Amino acid sequence: MENNGIEQILWDELQTLVTNERMESFRIKFLDMHPYDQALFFIEQPEEIRLRIYTYLSPEETADIMEHIDLDDIKPLFTEMDPRFAAMVIAEMATDDAVDILNELEKDVVVSLLTIMNDKNADEIRELLHYEEKTAGSIMTTEFVAIYQSKPVKDTMKYLKAEAPEAETIYYLYVIDEDKHLVGVVSLRDLIVAEGDIQIADLMSENVLSVSVAKNQEEVAQMIQDYDFMALPVVDFQNHLLGIITVDDILDVMEEEASKDYSKLAGVSDMDRPKDSALISAKKRLPWLVILLFLGILTASLIGQFERALEQVAVLAIFIPLIAGMAGNTGTQALAVAVRGLTTGDYGKQGKMKLMAREAITGLINGIVCGALITAIVYFWQDDFFLGLLVGLSIMSTLIIATLAGALVPIIMDRLNIDPAVASGPFITTINDIISILIYFGLATGFMQYLI
Amino acid sequence: MENNGIEQILWDELQTLVTNERMESFRIKFLDMHPYDQALFFIEQPEEIRLRIYTYLSPEETADIMEHIDLDDIKPLFTEMDPRFAAMVIAEMATDDAVDILNELEKDVVVSLLTIMNDKNADEIRELLHYEEKTAGSIMTTEFVAIYQSKPVKDTMKYLKAEAPEAETIYYLYVIDEDKHLVGVVSLRDLIVAEGDIQIADLMSENVLSVSVAKNQEEVAQMIQDYDFMALPVVDFQNHLLGIITVDDILDVMEEEASKDYSKLAGVSDMDRPKDSALISAKKRLPWLVILLFLGILTASLIGQFERALEQVAVLAIFIPLIAGMAGNTGTQALAVAVRGLTTGDYGKQGKMKLMAREAITGLINGIVCGALITAIVYFWQDDFFLGLLVGLSIMSTLIIATLAGALVPIIMDRLNIDPAVASGPFITTINDIISILIYFGLATGFMQYLI
Structure with missing residues (x-):
């Protein structure tokens, strides 16, 4: 029968049994579930009930649950447990999972847990703890035949x-x-x-x-x-x-890496978790926003250089977000394609030059189509051919350069042996904002005599 | 020994053997490799050599290779093979892989292949072909004990x-x-x-x-x-x-889904592949760019409504990209967090209300910090307190509303049973552009007497 997650009626039953301290009946119903479901129920309990459940279970049974609990939630559990019991639980786990958990705990807690543990288990775990994070050594298990x-x-x-x-x-x-x-x-x-x-x-x-x-x-x-x-x-x-x-x-590695790439594209250094408070969320996002704020001020001061042009032709201001927005969008598209290609290793050594060549032509095609379109629209809307031509030429040049920039940044990072996924969406967007505004006002200054 | 991919010397040797039609020696060296490596070598060969390699291999050996070839590359291979041989190859594959491949071929090719195949195999495959794409039925295999x-x-x-x-x-x-x-x-x-x-x-x-x-x-x-x-x-x-x-x-499913979410955030409907031509790349990205171009014109015409204010205070134009950019960035952050949370099922039923409440407070905190910062900067830079206050208040209100909008759009989509990952980055960015400009010029109109 299809069955994903715990049915409400079973959940209520378990809740009643543990509240009324019916240990034997609780054990039968609880241990009959898959450890992942046990973990789902367990993690929702208040500390008082969790402490009671530990006394109902063997270290081995507890280890099965702990292996299915999200690592971000694990620390309070191993802190609230009796240290001897905690050491026994860790000894019962697969060594790779045990190491993952110990990496979440305070250093002195780890030392005391390993001291309580029997020597053979402790030695195996100590050895794995030495491997650098995110290497094969850190995710392997030593329990093999x-x-x-x-x-x-x-x-x-x-x-x-x-x-x-x-x-x-x-x-x-x-x-x-x-x-x-x-x-x-x-x-x-x-x-x-x-x-x-x-x-x-x-x-x-x-x-x-x-x-x-x-x-x-x-x-x-x-x-x-x-x-x-x-x-x-x-x-x-x-x-x-x-x-x-x-x-x-x-x-787990694939989910972690996919989540990392996704976060970078969105400009979130570390994905928020459902249980994070607003303060933690704000803290994670603020650094990005402040950097972007300063880059934005740079953009603003660039436009400030053209204040005289703006005073003469106020209508120029109308198209700033359109041009900057298009630059940002096309840059993010090219960035995403290049990052995906580079991280999945789809590009060989010569492949990167080919990629750049393709992006240049792609930018050219998209630039011509969008540029022609906007020239026509602005011409009919504002009844001003030169304004239309200015906006159209700006969009065209912007799309070509922004597309190339979007692909070039991750390729350069890859060449420098930096993970190309670090090239975030907001960063490339702001760079392209600046490029597009320089192009737009540069062209506008050239066109000025036809616009006034 | 560590060994990922084929060494150049082995590659060259295989190339020489197949070019000189040394079938037996080629078979020994070639079949000694893992089928994934065989596929790497095979797919780089010109059609003439591929046709020769088919004659060197049994249908079973060929099936092993085909199972490791990217689905996007598979169609020409099954079109160039002799149909009888192709049918034998498909019959040797795991049924789920066979179905994946048949889904890539033209309908009439599939019908003729299934007609040549023996009845038992053909029936098994026909049954799987009926299941809708992206369901359990479409990825399962019927070869189990x-x-x-x-x-x-x-x-x-x-x-x-x-x-x-x-x-x-x-x-x-x-x-x-x-x-x-x-x-x-x-x-x-x-x-x-x-x-x-x-x-x-x-x-x-x-x-x-x-x-x-x-x-x-x-x-x-x-x-x-x-x-x-x-x-x-x-x-x-x-x-x-x-x-x-x-x-x-x-x-494979995880990679596919991660890639889909990532593409949507970047505004690419379908990820480019390394072998795509510039024309295909441009075609995939243009629809997005044209939609965004029209949304951009909407933004431009909105600013056009405030042309008189711009004529009076040209300096207002300077901060348009800053404010629109911040709105876009914070909205994309909130969007990414909400989409990740919703697609991984981390939020329960009440969780969505909690998420909105948290995003509101996160937006408020980030809005106050960034708003205060920019007020001070603009005040010292332009020596105009009211302009600073105007930009600061705009950033603050924009961040609050844009953060909420970023979270709300995927939540509404989820409620309507649409995959929240469809809410793309560029789309939310443009919506937030429009909101931020309305706020900025709305406030500017109110402040006008202090700015002139």
């Missing part, structure tokens, strides 16, 4: 049955030699259909792709998507197998 | 060994009753560690989530992401199991 190339299939299956409950995935098995070098891969599917006494070395594919522990997470995501992998092994520079990255981790 | 609840584990394992090569995934096995109703799920992991004579009914989890065949693909993607599923079963309205959706299909 590695098998030896020298063993036969039947021994490997026996080993697998013992290891399966601990591992993040057993559907792809990475094969190592005696020195833990990655040498191959076998799918569980192949293992199941193989004869028992075949050696793993004869069954495995030696053609195993892997990523370096320092590789950027966005490139890892692209690779998993291109090659349709379920999992990808992570190695150090000597090709020792360190961990694996599974496709579900990549879903 | 369903197991019966009444069978014991050992019989099921035997059945699995026979079925494994055909199925898209065998890592989650969906359990059906005699009437093919979906009744449970078992992971291969659980099956491997279970005793042989246990019945599937006793091993399976009855708590199986599924989606209806008509569900929107974006919601399916969100669900797989939230619940960390590797696969999700698709059922009809009577809960019969029809197919499965695997997580790798979801990666």
Whole structure:
């Protein structure tokens, strides 16, 4: 049956049970749900009830819930828990999720949690904590099953049955030699259909792709998507197998990166969350607005240079927003296309020159069409051919230059090894505002004798 | 070893082998690569060489390549192939990929391909072709293994060994009753560690989530992401199991949806592709630019209403782009935040009222800060307190209203069951241009006696 989210009647039932401290009945109904739904219910409870629910659940059951709670909400939960219980919960989690959570907590809380934890778990987590954020190392898990190339299939299956409950995935098995070098891969599917006494070395594919522990997470995501992998092994520079990255981790990376690109285009440094207060929202957006305010003042002072022209021909002012707006729009279009192309790696080395050439022609075509259109409209509306020609020529030149600028900025950033997505929409819009006003008033000054 | 993409030396070697018609050596080197890399090489070849490569490969080997080629490039390939060979290639593909490709071809080509194909394959594909685009039905595959609840584990394992090569995934096995109703799920992991004579009914989890065949693909993607599923079963309205959706299909959906949202924010109806000509690019962007041109004329004619004020106080014109620009920027910020929140379902039912309230306060805070700042700057720059006050008050009121407008438009669209991502950046920017100019010149008219 279709079922996404918790039905109201079940929610109310759970609420009544936990309020009346009916532990046993609550556990049965609660644990019967998917951990994501458990998390949905749990996170809506007041602290008092949350503290009660911890006492109802084992560390393992609590860990399942915590793995499905948004990282932005996680900090108060691990602060309100008894530290011993918190350490046990973290020990029960997949190491990659545990590391994500510890990265959200205060440094001294992390140290004390790791001290309480047993040494083996704590060491595994400490090791992962060292990897730089947004690298393959920071998103990989160390809970994988590695098998030896020298063993036969039947021994490997026996080993697998013992290891399966601990591992993040057993559907792809990475094969190592005696020195833990990655040498191959076998799918569980192949293992199941193989004869028992075949050696793993004869069954495995030696053609195993892997990523370096320092590789950027966005490139890892692209690779998993291109090659349709379920999992990808992570190695150090000597090709020792360190961990694996599974496709579900990549879903989160893709959402994160898409959200980042989207925010930049809109000029929001960090996306607001539904629970943010207005003050936090304002704080996130104000820096952008203030920068743009100052750029706007620059634009204003530029127009100020042409105040005499404006005094002579006030009608010039009417078309300022139209011309600046068109420059901003066409620049944002070109920017978005270039950023998408560059971040998804669709452009090769020569591709960037081709892109610029295409944008130049695209700007020219759009410039001619829009320029001719506006010349005709202004001519009939204001009954002034030279004004029409001025606006039309301005739109045409503006569209060509703004389109090129929109594509050029991310390409230059990419060349300088800066993520082109940093080139934000409002920034390019303001640059193009300035360019368009210079063109418009420059042409107007030239046309002045025909306009007065 | 790290290895993403094909090394130049291997590429050159393949090129030489295929040019010299060294079929056997080419096959060995070529088929040793991952199908994604094979596709990279293949798509760069001229038609003449592609036709030669088809003759070197079996339909199955060709199908592997075709599954990794971008859908936008697929049409010429299936048009240049011999129709019989094309039909055999399609029959070898996973049904969901086959359907994606057929959706790209001309209707009469599809009909003739399906006629050549054997009946069983053709029927499976025909059935999937009926589902509406962007629904669960259109992205599911029908190649899955369903197991019966009444069978014991050992019989099921035997059945699995026979079925494994055909199925898209065998890592989650969906359990059906005699009437093919979906009744449970078992992971291969659980099956491997279970005793042989246990019945599937006793091993399976009855708590199986599924989606209806008509569900929107974006919601399916969100669900797989939230619940960390590797696969999700698709059922009809009577809960019969029809197919499965695997997580790798979801990666493509996520990329598609992210790209769509991003394009809309930039005012590009359909993202350009690297291979698009300038003419195609211009065609994709022109409709937006022309609409915005006409909206811009509306703005211009609005300012035209205030031409007398402009003639009296030419300095008023200086601040038009600043005020319109700030309105556009703050509106795009609010729009982006609201669209992200609404499409990821982060806001509940009451959440939208809360969002509007927060945006109002955010707009107020940003308005007061930016308004005070600009009042001071204009006062010192132009040595005119009233002009400063006019610009400051305009910025303040503009930011409040533009922020609200940015959030309100997507919320209204969502209420009307229109995808809020359709509310594009340029559209909201132009609306806010108009609002801001009305406010500015409205206030200027009121202040006029102090400005002259």
